[in-house]
Amino acid sequence: MKTCPNCHTPTLQPTVYHNQQVDVCRTCKGLWFDEGELDLALASADDDYDTVDVEKHPGQAVTNSDRLCPICSAPMTSHNLLAGYQVEVERCPQNHGIWVDKDELEATHHASQLHQHLGELNGKVNWKTWVFQFLTQMPVEYNIKPKRKPWMTWLLILVNTVIFLSGFVSVDLAKELYSGVMVPNEISHGQHLVTLITSQFLHGGWMHLIGNMYFLWLTGDNLEDALGHWRFLLVYLLCGTAAALAQTSFMPNSPIPTLGASGAIAGLFGMYLLWFRKASITFMFFVYQKKLPPWGFFLIWIGFNILGMVTNSQGVAYMAHIGGFVTGLIIGWVLLGWVRARYPVLTVLEHPKLKIRR
Known part of the structure; x- marks a missing residue:
């Protein structure tokens, strides 16, 4: 022997x-x-x-x-x-x-x-990632690759984009489409409740659309992989609805229309933070690009939202962002055990001997 x-x-x-x-x-x-x-x-x-x-x-x-x-x-x-x-x-x-x-x-x-997966998680920032974020002001993600194609995420991006472009076809069509915006004063009086959903698919401009769709793409593929296609859609719409209700409760008499997918996507942020803690998202400190853990990136993001709400900055539904984010955190916490059992790689990524380079 x-x-x-x-x-x-x-x-x-x-x-x-x-x-x-x-x-x-x-x-x-x-x-x-x-x-x-x-x-x-x-x-x-x-x-x-x-x-x-x-x-x-x-x-x-x-x-x-x-x-x-x-x-x-x-x-x-x-x-x-x-x-x-x-x-x-x-x-x-x-x-x-x-x-x-x-x-x-x-x-x-x-x-x-x-x-x-370690190659993706341990990827380094380089001149290409720096140029991309410097020019676009969009972060770069380092995370595991999904096992299945995120066709629901792609479909949501497509639907939002098609609806936005349809508004340029004619003035009448644009008016019809944007009659679906959510107005807090109407919701608080029980009117036009369907706009809690329809407003999530409307955007006020190119940058509004591009920013939201980029973050939907960044977080959606992994979350859809963990949840499954239809559960992902359900959670997405639930977070968006909760975000709209949070904005309504904060400003119940406001006649200012609220629209956009950012509340739903803020909910995705909350789940992403809890389930993909070993991922990294880059943040640009002026001209210095740094990989941050999700909790660090979203802590900065939520800080900007709280600051905007406190200073009463106009043009952004800060409370919708916060409400969607909190809803995502709650859903993420409730489903954490179920998701880890169904998607074992999340448990593996929490192994104490796994060290991620940031």
């Missing part, structure tokens, strides 16, 4: 681990994977992945190890399993294989999901 790198005794014997024949120590229960076996085992253990390339993308060596390779007897080096995932394994310097201690096996299973 091969010698166990941990026990230093000939206690390794063949066993089957996720359809792969590997070697297990009869004493400490650690596993030895010959070259390529770990990737094959991880792919077999996770139905979502046909291939895994963890072995080709190791983290930097942490220390030299006193453990010896059971194939060539060379001293192995201790590595993080992946760059940014601080689960330590021992690797043979001659690439004969990898040793995993028993207490690291469960954390090792998550590598099949993380190896495809």
Whole structure:
């Protein structure tokens, strides 16, 4: 039998681990994977992945190890399993294989999901991201890639855009469309309640539309992936309605029309903040671009909204933003356990040994 790198005794014997024949120590229960076996085992253990390339993308060596390779007897080096995932394994310097201690096996299973996501999460700001944000004043997102196409998000963007462009066809059509704006004074008196929904699809100008649609695209794809297409639509409309009601309760006698998707999108911000805490969103401090965690980015955003409301700045429904955001936080908190059970990658991303570079 091969010698166990941990026990230093000939206690390794063949066993089957996720359809792969590997070697297990009869004493400490650690596993030895010959070259390529770990990737094959991880792919077999996770139905979502046909291939895994963890072995080709190791983290930097942490220390030299006193453990010896059971194939060539060379001293192995201790590595993080992946760059940014601080689960330590021992690797043979001659690439004969990898040793995993028993207490690291469960954390090792998550590598099949993380190896495809860490590149996106750990992406660096560069001159391209700087130029984009400097010229557009729009942030750049670093997050995991959705597993399915966010067609509901695309559909919402398309509908909002088509409705906006339709207003240019004729004056009469524009009047008919914009009769769907929400007026707080009417809502508070129980009139035109359908405008709580229709106003979410109307915008007052190009920048209003582009800004809202960009943030819908930025947050919507991941949230739709977690919720499912139709639940995402339901939550989106619920947040927008709650935002309109918040604005009405703040200014119940206001005759000023309120329109736009920003209240619904503010609700998406709240859910995004709770569910995708390892994501990053860039913020431009004058000319310095910095990756921020979602809570940091949205804390600044909500601060601007509170400041605008306190100073009574005109032209923006600040209370709608705040109301939508709070609604999203509540929905996000209520559904957190359900979403993590249905979308396990969110639990994996909360692993304490996962470190994101910002």
